Amino acid sequence: GQQVMQIPQYQHVQEGEDFTTYCNSSTTLSNIQWYKQRPGGHPVFLIQLVKSGEVKKQKRLTFQFGEAKKNSSLHITATQTTDVGTYFCAEVLQGAQKLVFGQGTRLTINP
């Protein structure tokens, strides 16, 4: 079935450093969503990207959707300890509202 590959699996940074996680698909995505899951918590919706080449920003977070709609990235500028968690991309299966999640990138931060 369809699968979204996400890298890296883990990322450890010093507080203040930047962080980026990438999602790639072999097929064209109708849209892609990003979620954050804190340790012990549940996924929380961050954003949805729909248009080719779309770039959206939420404060220190920048989300991009590739021109071919086969890849996406989440970039965090100047990480803070509150950014700790696992970030997932997810493909929304068109018409079914089902989510196919990437493997997630677990971000840990050294204060």
Next chain:
Amino acid sequence: GAVVSQHPSWVICKSGTSVKIECRSLDFQATTMFWYRQFPKQSLMLMATSNEGSKATYEQGVEKDKFLINHASLTLSTLTVTSAHPEDSSFYICSAPELAGIDTQYFGPGTRLTVL
């Protein structure tokens, strides 16, 4: 945003018993809800789609007779893990789209099941 609750938040049971997990949409109606399973340090895997008033749709490899899903109302879906075994121990999470045709989904807080 919309709120989805789950009950219980955690449960410990003996092998061979059944466990029921409830998922409720608190301030909106959900004709469709989704059930996911997440093993430690892994991603979320969709188990099934719960449809109000009709049978659930199960993903490939998920045993429908083991994971019984009932969507009795527009605000409640239940997942029953029957004859639970230690390998069923996991974090079970439900989600619901707020409005039909809208892709944004709201996740419940999850239920951690431990089978002894």
